Amino acid sequence: MFPRRVASLRFSGIRKLFEAAPAGAINLGLGEPDIQPPKEMVEAFKTALDNGMNKYGPSAGIMDLRKAIANNLKSYRRDVHWENIIVTAGATEGMRIACETIIGEGDEALVPNPGFIIYGPDVALAGGRAVDYSLTSENGFCPDPDEIQSLITPRTQAIILNSPSNPTGAVYPDDVIKAICDIATERDLYILSDEVYHNFVYEGKHVSPARYHDDTIIVNSFSKSLATTGWRIGYVATSKEIVEQLAKVQYYTLACPPTATQYAVLEGMKIRKAFRAAMLEEFRERRDLAMRKLSEIPSFETPLVQGAFYVFPRYSQRIASEEYARKLLSAGVICAPGTAFGAKGEGHLRFSYANSKENIAEALDIVRDVAGKL
Ligand SMILES: Cc1ncc(COP(=O)(O)O)c(C=O)c1O
Incomplete structure (x- = not known):
């Protein structure tokens, strides 16, 4: 028998x-850019390997990268310095160690539903309990501060936010972020802010809760912004005390983030504006x-959709989304x-548009035909 916290995890x-x-199926399920990283980064990676960067590095990441991230x-x-940054193996590991660090046995954390799949398991693996708050299309998929307030108990330790959001593509406006920050400040809670799509904003502006709430833990990554999902480099930005x-925790989980990749990402940070x-x-x-095809x-x-690279339509047919997705898969x-x-x-169904325009158009024509027959 495996312990419940592991046995209850689902694939x-x-x-x-x-x-x-x-x-031959067209993949609109992808959670990663379909393009390659800038070639300068790939060259920098090879150079780092040739230069012998094949050994353990510091647990919190190499200093130059921590400084470059803090600068950004x-x-x-303005008060962000290298001590506020820890380099991680992507946002996945960043979120995991953040939960491990701040959530105690029996503590609660508020998580978005629908939301990215790791939050609930991360809270559970830390010994806590995830409590869902709702994101609905009526509300533009934005959290409702009143609902958040009503879910807080003496055991609540953190609110997890994700803007721009996977799967909904919503970008939370400044007033919503501020209202949630005010609640977190008043109730003395951490905000765990997953900002991996911060570069993918088409309408409005990305607002980090770090602007309004000191106890914010930003979890971010270069996976999406530099198209390097397989490189596994991200970071957590928060207070110096939490970084320590x-x-x-990172030392006992990972020893250190991969060394050569950090040098490559450092190079990428110099050219990322044009690439981005x-x-x-x-x-x-x-x-x-x-959007045009779905309409x-x-x-x-x-x-x-305001950000990230997903559309999350609601459909009117009375059929479970898993069955719907299977029908589309057969087509x-x-x-x-x-x-x-x-x-x-x-x-709802989630379609990713991290694919070529030809494929998006062809796939959504197929979706239209399948939907028309249901
Ligand atoms: C919202 C969100 N957070 C985190 C991640 C994980 O990113 P990383 O590759 O940095 O671990 C993803 C990946 O799809 C994501 O969509």
């Missing part, structure tokens, strides 16, 4: 579907195309059922 619903995909975050807060604790601008333009056009499907309702389109992101995702 991702998305993976299960991908494995059943027929050959000065647009959020995180570094201990080109990628954003391309993804904006894809978003527009996906041709009468049974779908899709609020304008040649891979997507994720809304319930892969929590029970409140039922009635």
Whole structure:
């Protein structure tokens, strides 16, 4: 028998579907940019290997990268320094060690539903209990501060936010972020802010809760912004005191983040503006195309997507999202059922537009035909 906290973990619903995909299916299930990282970064990676960067490094990451990340975050807060940064093996590990560090046995953390799949398990693995708050299309998929307030108990330790959001594509406006920060400040809670899509904003502006709330723990990564999901480099930005604790947990989890990759990411940070601008333009056009195509499907309702690279339409057919996704899969389109992101995702499908415009158009034509027959 395995302990409950492990035995109760489920494999991702998305993976299960991908494995059943027929050959030649168009993949609108991807959670990563379909482009390669800048070649200067790849060269820097090779150079780092040639230069012998093949050994353990510092547990909290190499100093130059910590400094470069802190420098970048000065647009959020001027008081950010290298001591406020720990380099991690992507946001996945960052979120995991953050939960491990701040959540105690029996503590509660508020998590979005529908939301990215790791939050609940991360809270549970830390010995805590995830309490869902709802994101609904009526509300533009924004958290409702009144609901958040009503869910707080003496055991609540943290609120997990994710803007721009996976799976909904919502970007939370400044007033919503501020209202949640005010609650967190008043109730003395941490905000764990997953900002991995901060570069993918098409409408409005990315606002980090770190602007308004000192006890914010930013979890971020270069996976999406530099198209390096396989490199596993991210970071956590927070107070110096929390970083010191995180570094201990990271040491026992990972020893240190991968060394050569950090030098490559450091190089990438120098050129990322141009890379990011080109990628954003391309993804904006894809978003527009996906929105246009989805608007041709009468049974779908899709609020304008503001960020990340997903659309999350609500459909009117009385059919479970997993079954819907399977029907689309048989017709040649891979997507994720809304319930892969929590029970409140039922009635939705998630399509990623991290694919070529030709594929997006062809796949959404297939979706329109399948939807028309249901
Ligand atoms: C919202 C969100 N957070 C975190 C991650 C994990 O990112 P990383 O590759 O940095 O571990 C993902 C990946 O899809 C994501 O969508």
